[in-house]
Amino acid sequence: MRPIVAHISLPALAHNLAQVRQYAPHAKVISVVKANGYGHGLLNVAQGLTDTDAFAVLSPSEAIALRDAGYQQPVLLLEGVFSAEQLVDVDRYRLDMVVHHAAQITWLQQATLSAPIRVFLKLDSGMHRLGFQPADYQHARTQLASCANVSDIVLMTHFANADVSNGVTQAMQTVAQVMADQPYQRSLANSAAVVQQPHTHADWVRPGIMLYGATPIAEKTAASLGLKPVMTLQSALISVQEIQAGESVGYGSLFIADKPTKVGIVACGYADGYPRHAGTGTPIAVNGKLTRTLGRVSMDMLAVDVTDIAEAQIGSPVELWGALVPVDAVAQAAGTIGYELLCAVASRVPFKVYG
Numbered sequence: 001m002r003p004i005v006a007h008i009s010l011p012a013l014a015h016n017l018a019q020v021r022q023y024a025p026h027a028k029v030i031s032v033v034k035a036n037g038y039g040h041g042l043l044n045v046a047q048g049l050t051d052t053d054a055f056a057v058l059s060p061s062e063a064i065a066l067r068d069a070g071y072q073q074p075v076l077l078l079e080g081v082f083s084a085e086q087l088v089d090v091d092r093y094r095l096d097m098v099v100h101h102a103a104q105i106t107w108l109q110q111a112t113l114s115a116p117i118r119v120f121l122k123l124d125s126g127m128h129r130l131g132f133q134p135a136d137y138q139h140a141r142t143q144l145a146s147c148a149n150v151s152d153i154v155l156m157t158h159f160a161n162a163d164v165s166n167g168v169t170q171a172m173q174t175v176a177q178v179m180a181d182q183p184y185q186r187s188l189a190n191s192a193a194v195v196q197q198p199h200t201h202a203d204w205v206r207p208g209i210m211l212y213g214a215t216p217i218a219e220k221t222a223a224s225l226g227l228k229p230v231m232t233l234q235s236a237l238i239s240v241q242e243i244q245a246g247e248s249v250g251y252g253s254l255f256i257a258d259k260p261t262k263v264g265i266v267a268c269g270y271a272d273g274y275p276r277h278a279g280t281g282t283p284i285a286v287n288g289k290l291t292r293t294l295g296r297v298s299m300d301m302l303a304v305d306v307t308d309i310a311e312a313q314i315g316s317p318v319e320l321w322g323a324l325v326p327v328d329a330v331a332q333a334a335g336t337i338g339y340e341l342l343c344a345v346a347s348r349v350p351f352k353v354y355g
């Protein structure tokens with residue numbers, strides 16, 4: 001077996017969930033576990049989030065996996081159902097669903113359910129992705145309020161710019177106009193809004209990325225927000241090379257040594273989900289010591305500078321990301337965000353849950 005493994009920390013998940021409650025003490029928490037728990041494994045992360053008030057996923061199959069594993073909290077389908085037929089599963093597994101377009105209301109009106117369900121009625125507050133326009137929102141709400149298959153309505157929106165300090169001002173004006181004086185609960189905030197837009201917390205917050213210990217805000221590190229990384233992507237050196245000034249490393253010879261350099265070869269490449277766009281200088285740790293990658297990432301391997309790590313040898317442990325190397329720092333070096341790297345860890349990487 002190759003030495004690569006993704007360790008998943010249940011204590012870190014519980015810590016980050018508690019941190020959400022510190023930021024939003026009066027809100028209930030819908031833990032967003034879509035995309036296979038942001039790449040950590042849906043049922044892996046659910047184990048660390050047993051204290052959550054609800055879960056949110058995309059597809060009925062993910063919701064059913066949570067129910068089959070015994071979770072009884074509300075499970076919200078973030079895009080609702082994609083067809084009228086899927087209401088059968090919504091009914092059987094007692095799921096909550098987002099309603100974001102008129103056909104979903106029609107399907108609900110025409111369905112035969114064993115008991116009414118709760119819906120989250122989505123307002124488009126400026127992102128122009130999903131949701132009813134402000135002018136159509138009240139009509140949709142009235143239809144749902146008189147629909148026998150609907151037990152409860154939660155008013156909902158999703159922000160396009162909650163990571164920018166005044167990025168929700170306009171959206172909150174729309175929310176205030178459309179949702180004011182309504183006898184319904186509200187759900188507005190993603191992670192960025194949880195940490196820096198307290199006036200958006202309302203009744204239900206919907207954190208995703210912060211639960212996994214990565215930052216929702218480019219200018220702030222996860223550690224400065226009190227978050228702990230849940231995933232440690234770990235591997236080991238499988239070769240060590242000594243090269244001379246003028247010699248190069250890897251495809252394209254992108255790194256050329258300017259002095260004698262000790263090069264470690266790590267069993268991790270882009271086929272494991274490590275970003276190929278992370279160039280020379282991306283942070284990485286060998287034997288617990290921070291250093292940098294060298295040259296181009298290959299499919300199954302990458303190179304690392306161990307010139308100043310005397311004890312580095314075949315078998316030395318390597319942290320690709322985790323507590324020493326924030327996933328956000330690797331993402332920044334690759335021109336992307338932590339979300340994408342976490343979601344992209346390949347299925348060939350074994351996961352080990354601990355705690």
Ligand SMILES: *Cc1c(COP(=O)(O)O)cnc(C)c1O
Nearest residue numbers: 032158190191192206207208209
């Ligand atoms: C993914 C998602 C979230 C969570 O977003 P984060 O930035 O990861 O906190 C919240 N609400 C909706 C509707 C989402 O799709």
